[in-house]
Amino acid sequence: xxxxxxxxxxxxxxxxxxxxxxxxxxxxxxxxxxxxxxxxxxxxxxxxxxxxxxxxxxxxxxxxxxxxxxxxxxxxxxxxxxxxxxxxxxxxxxxxxxxxxxxxxxxxxxxxxxxxxxxxxxxxxxxxxxxxxxxxxxxxxxxxxxxxxxxxxxxxxxxxxxxxxxxxxxxxxxxxxxxxxxxxxxxxxxxxxxxxxxxxxxxxxxxxxxxxxxxxxxxxxxxxxxxxxxxxxxxxxxxxxxxxxxxxxxxxxxxxxxxxxxxxxxxxxxxxxxxxxxxxxxxxxxxxxxxxxxxxxxxxxxxxxxxxxxxxxxxxxxxxxxxxxxxxxxxxxxxxxxxxxxxxxxxxxxxxxx
Amino acid sequence: xxxxxxxxxxxxxxxxxxxxxxxxxxxxxxxxxxxxxxxxxxxxxxxxxxxxxxxxxxxxxxxxxxxxxxxxxxxxxxxxxxxxxxxxxxxxxxxxxxxxxxxxxxxxxxxxxxxxxxxxxxxxxxxxxxxxxxxxxxxxxxxxxxxxxxxxxxxxxxxxxxxxxxxxxxxxxxxxxxxxxxxxxxxxxxxxxxxxxxxxxxxxxxxxxxxxxxxxxxxxxxxxxxxxxxxxxxxxxxxxxxxxxxxxxxxxxxxxxxxxxxxxxxxxxxxxxxxxxxxxxxxxxxxxxxxxxxxxxxxxxxxxxxxxxxxxxxxxxxxxxxxxxxxxxxxxxxxxxxxxxxxxxxxxxxxxxxxxxxxxxxxxxxxxxxxxxxxxxxxxxxxxxxxxxxxxxxxxxxxxxxxxxxxxxxxxxxxxxxxxxxxxxxxxxxxxxxxxxxxxxxxxxxxxxxxxxxxxxxxxxxxxxxxxxxxxxxxxxxxxxxxxxxxxxxxxxxxxxxxxxxxxxxxxxxxxx
Numbered sequence: 015x016x017x018x019x020x021x022x023x024x025x026x027x028x029x030x031x032x033x034x035x036x037x038x039x040x041x042x043x044x045x046x047x048x049x050x051x052x053x054x055x056x057x058x059x060x061x062x063x064x065x066x067x068x069x070x071x072x073x074x075x076x077x078x079x080x081x082x083x084x085x086x087x088x089x090x091x092x093x094x095x096x097x098x099x100x101x102x103x104x105x106x107x108x109x110x111x112x113x114x115x116x117x118x119x120x121x122x123x124x125x126x127x128x129x130x131x132x133x134x135x136x137x138x139x140x141x142x143x144x145x146x147x148x149x150x151x152x153x154x155x156x157x158x159x160x161x162x163x164x165x166x167x168x169x170x171x172x173x174x175x176x177x178x179x180x181x182x183x184x185x186x187x188x189x190x191x192x193x194x195x196x197x198x199x200x201x202x203x204x205x206x207x208x209x210x211x212x213x214x215x216x217x218x219x220x221x222x223x224x225x226x227x228x229x230x231x232x233x234x235x236x237x238x239x240x241x242x243x244x245x246x247x248x249x250x251x252x253x254x255x256x257x258x259x260x261x262x263x264x265x266x267x268x269x270x271x272x273x274x275x276x277x278x279x280x281x282x283x284x285x286x287x288x289x290x291x292x293x294x295x296x297x298x299x300x301x302x303x304x305x306x307x308x309x310x311x312x313x314x315x316x317x318x319x320x321x322x323x324x325x326x327x328x329x330x331x332x333x334x335x336x337x338x339x340x341x342x343x344x345x346x347x348x349x350x351x352x353x354x355x356x357x358x359x360x361x362x363x364x365x366x367x368x
Numbered sequence: 369x370x371x372x373x374x375x376x377x378x379x380x381x382x383x384x385x386x387x388x389x390x391x392x393x394x395x396x397x398x399x400x401x402x403x404x405x406x407x408x409x410x411x412x413x414x415x416x417x418x419x420x421x422x423x424x425x426x427x428x429x430x431x432x433x434x435x436x437x438x439x440x441x442x443x444x445x446x447x448x449x450x451x452x453x454x455x456x457x458x459x460x461x462x463x464x465x466x467x468x469x470x471x472x473x474x475x476x477x478x479x480x481x482x483x484x485x486x487x488x489x490x491x492x493x494x495x496x497x498x499x500x501x502x503x504x505x506x507x508x509x510x511x512x513x514x515x516x517x518x519x520x521x522x523x524x525x526x527x528x529x530x531x532x533x534x535x536x537x538x539x540x541x542x543x544x545x546x547x548x549x550x551x552x553x554x555x556x557x558x559x560x561x562x563x564x565x566x567x568x569x570x571x572x573x574x575x576x577x578x579x580x581x582x583x584x585x586x587x588x589x590x591x592x593x594x595x596x597x598x599x600x601x602x603x604x605x606x607x608x609x610x611x612x613x614x615x616x617x618x619x620x621x622x623x624x625x626x627x628x629x630x631x632x633x634x635x636x637x638x639x640x641x642x643x644x645x646x647x648x649x650x651x652x653x654x655x656x657x658x659x660x661x662x663x664x665x666x667x668x669x670x671x672x673x674x675x676x677x678x679x680x681x682x683x684x685x686x687x688x689x690x691x692x693x694x695x696x697x698x699x700x701x702x703x704x705x706x707x708x709x710x711x712x713x714x715x716x717x718x719x720x721x722x723x724x725x726x727x728x729x730x731x732x733x734x735x736x737x738x739x740x741x742x743x744x745x746x747x748x749x750x751x752x753x754x755x756x757x758x759x760x761x762x763x764x765x766x767x768x769x770x771x772x773x774x775x776x777x778x779x780x781x782x783x784x785x786x787x788x789x790x791x792x793x794x795x796x797x798x799x800x801x802x803x804x805x806x807x808x809x810x811x812x813x814x815x816x817x818x819x820x821x822x823x824x825x826x827x828x829x830x831x832x833x834x835x836x837x838x839x840x841x842x843x844x845x846x847x848x849x850x851x852x853x854x855x856x857x858x859x860x861x862x863x864x865x866x867x868x869x870x871x872x873x874x875x876x877x878x879x880x881x
Contacts, residue, residue: 225747229730229737236725243682243712243720244735245703 028298028305031344032312039337048329056326057334061319069202074314075307076208076273077102080266081292082310083218084259086301090222092235093147093252097158098263099289100165101139103282105132105264106271107169110278111177113190113271124194129268136264137257139165144256148249154256162289173278187278196273207273212307214265219303231255263289294338297345313338371433372397372566373418373449373535378427380413387413389590390427395535400557400567402577405587405610411570414587415537418568419451420444431535450528451537454544456520460513465495467512468527498530503559517667518549522556529560536560537568542576543835546667547870554580572610574603586610610810629658632829633798638688640678648674650853651688656798661820661830663844663861665837667873671853672833673715676802679831680712681705682720692798706735711791715802715833717780721787724776728768729757731775732790760789765815781812788819799823802833817843837869851875 040050060067081098088095095101109128118124139161146152179188196205222228230251233241242248266288275282283289295313299305320334373395380388387410395401405411416422418429420438428435431447438444441451458467469491476485495508504522512520521541528536538557542550557567557580571577577584577598584601586594586609594609633656640649649671656662666672677683679690681702689698692708702712712735714720722731733742733753742752760766764785768778775783784804791799801820805813820843824830834840840847841861848858849872857872871877 220747224750226738226743227746229733229748232726232730233723233734237719237723239719240721240723240734243680243702243714244737245681245701245706247701 024300024305028300028309031298031341031347034344035337035340038340039333042336043329043333046329048327053323053327053329053333056322057319058315060322061315061317066202067318067322069200069204071311071315071318072208073203073205073274074317075310076211077266077270077288078291078295078310078313079211079215079307080262080269081289082295082299082306083215083292083303084262084266084289085293085296086299086303086306087218087222087231087262088255088259089296090235090301091231091252091255092238093255094155095140095143095158095256095259096155096293097139097143097161097165097289098259098292099283099287100158100162101136101260101263102267102270102287102289102292103169104135104139104165104267106267106275106282107172107187107278108132108135109264109268110187110190110271110275113194114177114188114277118191118194121193124191125196125272128194128272129265132264132268132271133261134264136260136262136267138260140256140260141253144253147256148252154252169278170280173280177278179277182277185280189277190272194272195276196269203274205273207269210269214262215303215307218262222303227251227254263292266292294342294345298341370397371395372431373568374430375414375418376428376430378414378417378429379425380410380417380422381425386590388417388424391587391590391592393585393592394595395566395568396583397566398561398564399582400561400569400580402581402584403568403570403587404572404574404577404584404606409587409610410590411587412539413590415451415539415568415570418444419449419537445528445531445533448532448534449537450531450533450535451539452521452524452528452541454540456524458512458520458523460511462512463508464506464510464512464515464523465491465508467523468495468498468508468530470527472530495526495530498526502526502529502556502563504556516549517544517669518546518552521545521549521553525556525560534564535566535568537570539570540572541569542571542573544667544669546873547837547866548874550576574606577606578603629660631655632658632693633831634691635679636689636691638675638678638685638690640674640683640685640687642674648853649678649685652850652855653688654848654855656829656831658829659824659827660846661824661832661844663840663847664831664833664850665840665847665869665873666850667835670850670873672835672850673802674853675850676715676800676833679800680710680714703735703738706794706796709795709797711794711796711799713787713791713799713801713804717783717787717807718776722775722783725774728771728773728775728778728786729753731786732757732760735790736794760786760793763793764789764819779809781808784808784816785812788816792819792823797828799828799830800833801830803835804832805834805836805839837866841866841869849873 036054040054043050043053061071062068081102084098084101085095109132112128112131113124116127118127143154143157143161146157147154173187174185177187179186196207198205222231230241230246233244233246234248234251238248270283270288271278291313295306295309299309316334316338320331323329323333324331371394373393375391375393378388378391378393379386391414393414403411403414413422417424420441420443423439429438430436431449436447438447444451459470473486474490474494476483476487492508499506499508504526506519506522512523525536541553545553554576557569561567569580581598583595583597584606585592586606588610634654636653638649638652639647642648652675654662664672664675674683678685681700681704684699689696691697692710697705697708700708706712718724723734733756737743737748742749742756757771761768761771766782766785766789768782770777775786778786788804799820804816804820808816820830820832832840832843844861846858847861847869849856849869851873852875856875857877859869859872
């Protein structure tokens with residue numbers, strides 16, 4: 015009974031912000047002078063109910079699945095790795111550099127090397143904040159958040175200088191070698207990277223729900239004092255989780271590089287960025303892997319659908335950004351409620367106990 | 369005599385849970401009314417409604433024949449009701465008089481003009497007069513952090529008296545006091561009654577009720593089950609009303625001479641400091657023998673909590689060592705201690721012992737979640753976890769609604785049983801039990817006491833820390849008493865009276881005859 019209630023509540027928690035965003039977006043579409051139902055109809059039909067559109071949606075969802083997971087593994091333990099965006103950029107950049115400069119002749123090994131390099135880069139970014147947090151209780155949120163900008167600017171410097179492709183007409187690194195590019199399947203954009211993301215998702219599901227580390231992650235997140243009293247070395251676990259998060263972000267970046275971008279440009283992860291979207295997705299999916307998959311597909315569908323809106327109606331595609339922004343706003347409310355709600359519940363239970 | 373406080377069909381619900389069901393309380397003017405009941409019976413909920421902290425779902429509160437609605441403690445004070453909480457609400461770094469006048473400071477005056485400056489001297493004089501009028505022992509210029517717990521309680525009472533209340537509610541006032549301080553409090557309250565105050569005391573300690581009360585109301589599961597005058601009742605009858613059945617107030621304990629058995633566990637000169645660098649545990653040395661329960665008694669806040677944290681790996685010592693069967697285990701992590709054969713029942717059930725928002729089976733393996741029988745290649749075996757949980761539920765008589773639910777849904781006693789099941793079934797040799805029955809119903813207390821005694825009789829040893837003196841005295845073979853972080857004495861419970869222990873708890877070492 016109780017569990018069912020919880021599940022229903024969880025689903026409602028995620029659906030209400032989305033519905034509210036669509037209603038508000040609908041009002042804006044009305045004001046533009048279009049019919050919101052036809053507009054939303056096109057949005058959904060083109061992104062989810064045509065074969066090609068659906069595969070494209072899955073393609074765009076792929077890096078989001080990974081960044082969403084990267085956020086979830088730390089947020090679930092009440093540790094906040096806000097550096098997913100930077101870690102993803104770092105991974106993508108160095109996978110791209112390796113793919114362009116290293117003599118990688120076999121496709122499989124070449125991709126593997128790029129992924130390993132990217133994962134290591136992501137972990138390297140995550141390590142200092144993790145150590146500072148575990149050793150000296152430095153707020154990891156601030157450190158990781160700020161490091162994002164340091165990384166973005168450093169990569170901008172490297173792209174415009176050291177690693178710039180002189181033959182290109184704009185700022186970019188050289189295109190990676192053909193051997194390590196993920197090949198498109200059929201006429202859509204989807205590649206084997208999506209399958210890889212699904213495998214990682216499955217592994218993360220096992221890890222988060224059925225492993226010792228997952229148990230400890232949950233315990234640390236729900237009650238750190240309890241975790242410590244039952245013998246978990248909380249500092250060490252925080253470092254492990256941060257590194258895991260960094261590696262996932264790096265892999266997301268490398269995959270995006272090898273399946274879509276093929277070179278590092280200053281708009282590599284677009285606006286607002288795959289890492290930031292990952293945070294939204296993880297919140298939307300209550301930090302659970304299956305829901306993260308659904309949330310990233312939904313989120314990517316908005317993106318693929320927005321091009322069709324532009325084509326078939328007079329509504330500008332930016333309407334999708336408005337909808338996304340409203341979702342973020344409502345999710346923030348949920349986030350606040352989650353935090354204060356826990357406190358109130360605790361208070362009430364204390365009162366009842368007395 | 370007139371009726372002072374009356375409630376008519378007062379009801380309070382938290383969601384589906386009815387904390388108070390149609391309470392008809394009747395308190396006469398100038399009497400001491402004791403409200404007794406087990407933990408969770410709804411005593412505090414009732415008082416919080418009278419003090420305006422909670423709003424009733426239904427029913428009326430009538431004070432001096434007039435119906436009132438109270439939205440906050442401010443309204444309650446305006447109606448002449450004051451409350452002294454179980455956990456004092458004082459500012460430790462301020463003085464006694466500053467605490468009493470907090471919020472009602474006396475301003476300096478120039479002519480008829482009141483300046484935004486505090487008139488210290490007038491404040492001290494005012495508080496001195498208040499202390500004298502009520503015959504209290506207090507120095508108004510002492511800092512609250514330097515005075516004893518009993519004195520702090522008197523400050524709380526004065527705080528209410530200064531606000532001119534006629535009805536004084538005290539929530540579990542004796543929980544933190546030494547036996548001597550309890551006597552003093554009873555004396556104080558009786559004097560206040562003579563001065564015309566009406567006093568309501570919440571407690572579950574029956575001995576004190578019999579000394580203090582004029583009339584007694586017994587609450588059980590949110591309803592009044594008995595309303596008696598003290599002269600017409602007995603301790604045994606009250607206990608019966610509280611739980612609805614005859615209770616064996618003492619467990620049978622076969623005490624043994626333990627000095628000649630093997631030493632299992634030993635500490636020498638354990639010392640540690642808290643976050644602020646103050647020494648809170650000083651030179652604690654004791655030996656624990658096989659087949660022995662060593663009780664650690666003391667008024668709360670005299671270093672027992674920190675000592676337990678030291679022994680269970682949650683704090684590090686600055687000096688001294690601990691040995692388990694000859695092996696140095698000083699400053700080991702909790703998981704290492706558990707592996708070495710030490711079971712731990714932590715002090716705060718929901719902070720250190722259990723995680724409310726995790727399932728029962730997950731809580732059943734916490735601390736042992738890396739052991740081979742449930743964890744293979746880093747993965748947990750869900751089936752084995754459930755088997756373990758079901759075994760615990762059966763063996764330890766854990767009563768629950770939904771075995772797949774969260775631990776937070778269990779009652780205090782059953783939640784505590786989850787911890788006891790978890791720790792004892794790992795077959796340790798030493799059990800460190802801290803407040804094992806705090807906030808637990810009488811039925812579970814009996815069960816837990818029996819489990820601890822059975823564990824001891826199987827040739828193991830127990831360190832028992834409890835603020836419940838009767839628990840320590842009836843279970844332990846030997847008791848050490850702590851005062852200000854040090855051992856103030858060691859006693860044998862059969863040969864020692866409660867008064868002697870009380871003196872040790874207050875730091876007074878009796879001179880040798």
